Amino acid sequence: xxxxxxFFQRRNKTLAQPVFTDMRNAQPEFQALVEAxxxxxxRFAYWLCRDRGRAEDLVQETFLRAWxxxxxxxxxxxxxxxxxxxxxxxxxxxxxxxxxxxxxxxPDDIAAEAAAPIETLLLRQExxxxxEEYREPLLMQVLGGLSGEEIAAAMNLAPSTVMTRLFxxxxxxxxxxxxxxxxxxxxxx
Amino acid sequence: MNCxxxxxxxxxxxxxxxxxxxxxxxxxxxxxxxxxxxxxFEQALAGALAVPVPAKLTARVILNQTMxxxxxxxxxSAAAALLLILIPVVVMLxxxxxxxxxxxxxxxxxxxxxxxAARELVPDNKILAMLKTIGVSTKPLLNNxxxxxxxxxxxxxxxxxxxxxxxxxxxxxxMPHEAIGQPRLIDADGFRGIIxxxxxxxxxxxxxxxxxLDDFKRQLISAPEVS
Numbered sequence: 001x002x003x004x005x006x007f008f009q010r011r012n013k014t015l016a017q018p019v020f021t022d023m024r025n026a027q028p029e030f031q032a033l034v035e036a037x038x039x040x041x042x043r044f045a046y047w048l049c050r051d052r053g054r055a056e057d058l059v060q061e062t063f064l065r066a067w068x069x070x071x072x073x074x075x076x077x078x079x080x081x082x083x084x085x086x087x088x089x090x091x092x093x094x095x096x097x098x099x100x101x102x103x104x105x106x107p108d109d110i111a112a113e114a115a116a117p118i119e120t121l122l123l124r125q126e127x128x129x130x131x132e133e134y135r136e137p138l139l140m141q142v143l144g145g146l147s148g149e150e151i152a153a154a155m156n157l158a159p160s161t162v163m164t165r166l167f168x169x170x171x172x173x174x175x176x177x178x179x180x181x182x183x184x185x186x187x188x189x
Numbered sequence: 190m191n192c193x194x195x196x197x198x199x200x201x202x203x204x205x206x207x208x209x210x211x212x213x214x215x216x217x218x219x220x221x222x223x224x225x226x227x228x229x230f231e232q233a234l235a236g237a238l239a240v241p242v243p244a245k246l247t248a249r250v251i252l253n254q255t256m257x258x259x260x261x262x263x264x265x266s267a268a269a270a271l272l273l274i275l276i277p278v279v280v281m282l283x284x285x286x287x288x289x290x291x292x293x294x295x296x297x298x299x300x301x302x303x304x305x306a307a308r309e310l311v312p313d314n315k316i317l318a319m320l321k322t323i324g325v326s327t328k329p330l331l332n333n334x335x336x337x338x339x340x341x342x343x344x345x346x347x348x349x350x351x352x353x354x355x356x357x358x359x360x361x362x363x364m365p366h367e368a369i370g371q372p373r374l375i376d377a378d379g380f381r382g383i384i385x386x387x388x389x390x391x392x393x394x395x396x397x398x399x400x401x402l403d404d405f406k407r408q409l410i411s412a413p414e415v416s
Contacts (some may be wrong), residue, residue: 034250039242046240056243063250123237141202142231143238148202167201174230 026070034063037083044084044143047127047135048091058094062087081150084140103158119177126176133170137162195220203231239396290367290384291375293343294393298360299378304351305358316350324350324365325388330408331361332353343367352405359405365390385409 038059044056045062056079065086066073127135130144137155140146148166190198190209194388195217198210199200203224205211239386243249287342319337320326323346332343335358336351350364359381369391375382382395383402387409 030254031251034254035247038247038250042242043238043240043247047238052240052243056246056249060250060253061248063254067254119233120237123234127237139238141204142235145204147206163198163201167197170200170230170234173234177230177233 027162030067030070033066033079033083037080038063039089040080040143040145041083044139045087045091046144048088049126049138054094058087058090061090061094080144081146081154084144084146085154088136122176123173126173130169130172134165134172137165138169141166192217192220196223199224203227239281268304275366290343290364290369290391291373291377294362294375294382294384294395295377295380296379297340297342297349297362298395300371301340301349304336304338304349305360307358309335311335311337320348322346322364323363325363332408352403354396354400356400359396359400359402361393361405361409362393362395363387363390366389 041059041062045058046052049058050057062083068085069086073079098140127138130138137151140151140154141148146154146161149159150168151157152162155162190213192213195210195213198205198207199220212350214224257358316331316334316337319339322339325348331350331352333353334350335353336349338349340347340349340362342349342362342364343366344367345364347365348361350361350363352359352361364387367390369384369386372386373384375395377385379397380395380404381398381400382393383406384391384393392409394402394409396402396405
């Protein structure tokens, strides 16, 4: 096993006491957790499955599982990474059983897309063209606020691999924007 | 960290908290300008990903969690119900005699041990409301009450109070349906107590060994009365 992976495994084992030690009084803290992270998790889920209904289901299931495993949370600042990991696993589990229906278009999506600037639409389009190995770490970083090391731990990858993927993902998105900018300039001349 | 290293790192992790990265940004003007230019792209990216979040998502998540926290699968509920029916039957078969009031008082305290650790003071109006629920009218003379709740005691509604004593928490169990002729002493499981007649029922006062239970009995005599 590579030394970086070993480091993260050991580090995780030596973490402090659970955050939620008194489960009878955990409800207010759990609510604070939901308030702090539900929006970010929803957006992450949406970009994983591209369906608002399924994204909400994923968020619901993530928090249910989080509630049941609340004793496993070792550090309050690790909550975001912990929840993201639960959501990714849940998405992978549901994705295996899910068969997309034809013409699933959410009216909210249409309205949101219609109001968005062209640059945003272009970035969204390119983001969907990215392969999952590039898209997922980028989503975890931008939406989840996870560091390269946290993403590496969540995805069971070496930090250097994650950094390379993040670099390439941005490179591809920038390239798409640059092409679009050139095309616009040509149209203008 | 040199300029090339900084820029490469920035293009992978623009919000890095790495100390060398942050220090280079502070000290190198060219790289600070580079970061400022690239920030436009980061803003555009964040904007593209920020799809609208459904209204009241947080409230729905908490509601769902609350429902699942209390709900149990039907199979489990059925098994639990069956056990609840079978256990008393088996106990009755094995022990033809019924447990004494003293034993039931101690068993109830042990079953709800977590309330012994209650620390918040319960306001008088809450104590009054609880006692009223079980049919007791009261004058609020009970001091330092840390818990007040209605509990089933010997299949009848009873009142469960925790008060602060000199040697630890003192439990008062109001049992308006348990009439006794004479006071009864309790000495079991590390608890000492007394059950005294009270109105048409009785009240158990139980604390740690050495606790001056008479003080609590006096509070009781001038306080709640069975309506």
